Amino acid sequence: MRLRPLLGKPLAAYHAGIFILVAVTGIIISQLTEAYIILASILVVEYIILLVIMLHVNEKYIRPIWKSSRLVDELLEGNYRARIHHESGGSIGELNNKLNVLARNLSEFRMQEQMQEEQLSTVIDNTQSGLVLIDGKGYIHLVNRKFLSMFGGTPQDYRSYLYYDVLENETIHQTVQYTFLYEKNITDSFTQTIDFEKKYIDIIGAPIFDERNMLKGAVLLLYDITHLKKLEVMRKDFVANVSHELKTPITSITGFTETLLNGAMDDKETLNNFLMIIYDESSRLSNLIEDLLTLSRLEKDEFKLTRTTINFNRLINEVLPIIQQRAEQKGISLTTDVTKDITMHADGKRIKQILINLLTNAISYTPENGDVNLSITDEEENVHITVTDNGIGIDQEAIPRIFERFYRVDKARSRDTGGTGLGLAIVKHIVEVHDGKISVDSKLGEGSVFHVLLPKYDKTSP
Ligand SMILES: Nc1ncnc2c1ncn2[C@@H]1O[C@H](COP(=O)(O)OP(=O)(O)OP(=O)(O)O)[C@@H](O)[C@H]1O
Ligand SMILES: [Mg+2]
Incomplete structure (x- = not known):
């Protein structure tokens, strides 16, 4: 029940009473002879005293109560920031203070509740699995951001709808039905085309029970397991x-x-x-x-490079005899441009492997009497290794795949040269463990250029 209108009535009645009293006194005075003027004056003084008393009662008791009633109304309407600003003592002052404390507590509770709601919705929205909350009658109450990114639409497209009206997938329907039927966790999986890509999705339906252990609804969790x-x-x-x-x-x-x-x-x-x-x-x-x-x-995760200061001139002298022989067999001219005394902190054995694999490829995929060049230059922060050949070249479409294990552009041809398609996969791994980069420029029929950039300093070491 609203308190304000009830408390407003006595105040109005007081004013009405005063008004009537003044009117009656005026009429009586106008009718009286001079002998009664003194009596009338006394009445007027009495009236003024009465008025002062009433104003005092109003200020001290009626207004504070009326303000308390207003505060209670505000609180009932959910405005927990409302307070009473009225100086009054006694039990009414105490009541007002208690009401202020109550309002402050309610305001704190509300803030905590809001914070918890926000935290929960942040967790739900940022979880990496899709989430759908369905009540006991099959109506959807909540879908999270990940779910929307999987199935499209906005929360409004799902919320307050029956799950089978807005979700088309048969496996989802079955999971919900079995979850309700058996009242236990149900798992299943299905495929779904999302953005023209086939995705593999695992679904788990979990029942939700109330405090009396009665089924209240179900929560669906959807995991994108495509990468697995x-x-x-x-x-x-x-x-x-x-x-x-x-x-x-x-x-x-x-x-x-x-x-x-x-x-x-x-x-x-x-x-x-x-x-x-x-x-x-x-x-x-x-x-x-x-x-x-x-x-x-x-x-291997625990793989560690054995870094030492390596000198490229020395490294080349160890590699060239192995390669030179193969080049000579095919009449290929093998030239080198190596800036003098380039050094870097790296795993010498692995860097040698890079040079051998790239040069072997250049010779293998260059017809007889071709040219192969190895250049190593110092570029401020990096050592730049370039292996150039004027051989058969690589088709643009094949370039992104040549670093895959066992990938060979021309299986038969590579087999003839004894290749298994692992050489470049190894090179790429070695480059990556050195935090370097590898790239290829190639034109079919004209030749290829392999670039390797190796940072001179190990960023991981202090
Ligand atoms: N310089 C190059 N010119 C043309 N094609 C190349 C060149 N280097 C690599 N390729 C292509 O990339 C494929 C993969 O090279 P990779 O070195 O990984 O394997 P491979 O040479 O076939 O075998 P191996 O494991 O013995 O090195 C080759 O089969 C070849 O088709
Ligand atoms: Mg090779």
Whole structure:
């Protein structure tokens, strides 16, 4: 019940009383003879005293009560900032003080409640899984930001609608139904095309119970597990590729050995040829295993570079004899432009591997009598390694893929040169563990340029 109108009535009644009293006194005085003037004056004085008393009563008791009533109204309407500003003593002053304390407490409670609401909605909105809250009748009460980014729309498109009217996915419907039916957590998964990309989504439906253990609704959690699926596919591909790469030389070795054992070894020339093939295939096998071990070592979390101060001139002198021989076999001219005395803090063994892999590729994918150049220059913060060839070049579409494990632009051709498609994957890993960058410029039929930028100083060391 509202208090203000009730308390307003006595105040009005007082004023009305005073008015009537003044009017009656005036009329009486006008009717009286001079003998009664003194009596009338006394009445007027009485009236003034009465008026002063009433004003005092009004100021001290009626107004504070009226203000308290107004404060209670404000509080009932939810305005917890309202306060009483009236100096009064006694029990009314005490009442007003208590009302002010009550208002202050309510205001603090409200603030805490708002903060908790904000924290909760921040958590819900920033969680990396989609979230939907459904009540016991199937109406959606809440959808979070991640859910909207998965399924589109705005909160208004879902809130207060029945879940099966606004969510089309059959798996979601089933998860909600089973969650309500069995009153326990239900998990399932489905695929959904989001922004033209196929996404794999795991869904969990969890029932919500009230304090009497009665089902109140359900919460749905949706996880985007596409990246995990991709990793799984990559792992399966890797195992398939490794198995395939191992199987090919082993089949070849077994086949040629069998033929030799079945009598072919009696022919000296065949024996020689087959042994050469077996030798090549076993070296290929050993190279492949060596490369796989290198990659797995580089990929290990605990992998540590053995950094020392390396001098590139010295490094090149160690690498060139290995490469020069291959270049000469193909009549390729191999030139080097290395700025004198470039040094850097790096893992010498790994940097050598970069040079060997890039130069081997340049020679392998350049026809006979071509040109290959290695240049190493000092560029303020980086050492810039460039390997240039005028060989077969790489198709623009293939460039982003050449650093993938086992990727070869032309499988047959690469096989002829003994390649397994791991060389550039290793180079990329080594460059990355040195915090460097690798890039390629290439034109089909004209040649390729590989750029490696290595920071001279280890940013991770103090
Ligand atoms: N300089 C180059 N010119 C043309 N194509 C290249 C060059 N370097 C690399 N490629 C292409 O990139 C692919 C991947 O190279 P990568 O060095 O990783 O493997 P590979 O040479 O085939 O085998 P290996 O593991 O023995 O090095 C090659 O198969 C080749 O198609
Ligand atoms: Mg290679």
